[in-house]
Amino acid sequence: MSPRPRPLGASLPDTPATRTIAGVLTAALLGSILAPARKLGPDQGRVRDSFPFSHYPMFSARRKDHYWVTHLLGITADGQQRPLHYSYAGTGGLNAVRRQLRRRVNDGEGKRLARRAARRLASREHAEDRDIVEVHVVKGRYLIEPFMRGAGEEEFTSRLRVKGRAAVPGRGDASGRGDVPGRGDASSRSADEEVAR
Known part of the structure; x- marks a missing residue:
């Protein structure tokens, strides 16, 4: 069986191992982005916001009229x-x-x-x-x-x-x-x- 051709612009060969690494890195990135959502529950006021795991209160906080x-x-x-x-x-x-x-x-x-x-x-x-x-x-x-x-x-x-x-x-x-x-x-x-x- 011949190896798969490398897609244009790819720096790593397309193998099961590189796909696994890419999947793990993608899951870690998405997890870090979604992790702040756990702070949006009933005890939201007691949770300390911090970068980079932030729910961005400057955009999400309720504003006065x-x-x-x-x-x-x-x-x-x-x-x-x-x-x-x-x-x-x-x-x-x-x-x-x-x-x-x-x-x-x-x-x-x-x-x-x-x-x-x-x-x-x-x-x-x-x-x-x-x-x-x-x-x-x-x-x-x-x-x-x-x-x-x-x-x-x-x-x-x-x-x-x-x-x-x-x-x-x-x-x-x-x-x-x-x-x-x-x-x-x-x-x-x-x-x-x-x-x-």
């Missing part, structure tokens, strides 16, 4: 608002700046952060932000499902809490009073007000 995000909003002279780039709030990557912003706002530093962001915005002179006259540090409650299906901002933003505000130096503020000291500039107004949505 909303998410709180602390961020910057820019206000134009005619009262329109839009999110500002995170770099006005701090240096570093998006997630690092977001964590720092949330922590500092929770520590009561919203007004100070708004003033610093307003100064940065004034000094950078980005064309897309030239119409911004006031910066708000806000804590927003956003609904996940409407956001994921592409709904408008009015539909997925359920609540905004202003934690700090400041007029952009040299541009006035959204109410048209200007940034003249002693005339009710934006930085002297009370923070932590709820914005109706």
Whole structure:
């Protein structure tokens, strides 16, 4: 009996022994992938998740229907608002700046952060932000499902809490009073007000 021809691209001969080795390796790989399923029983909360035998909780965990995000909003002279780039709030990557912003706002530093962001915005002179006259540090409650299906901002933003505000130096503020000291500039107004949505 002549040996079987080797398939194109095969590095090992096709013999019963190599097929057995391939079968054992395949079974071991599939077993390691399926092993985390044993953690999905009634005592799921007590089982410690670990790589590589993971059930990937970042994808499989139950999610809330909303998410709180602390961020910057820019206000134009005619009262329109839009999110500002995170770099006005701090240096570093998006997630690092977001964590720092949330922590500092929770520590009561919203007004100070708004003033610093307003100064940065004034000094950078980005064309897309030239119409911004006031910066708000806000804590927003956003609904996940409407956001994921592409709904408008009015539909997925359920609540905004202003934690700090400041007029952009040299541009006035959204109410048209200007940034003249002693005339009710934006930085002297009370923070932590709820914005109706």
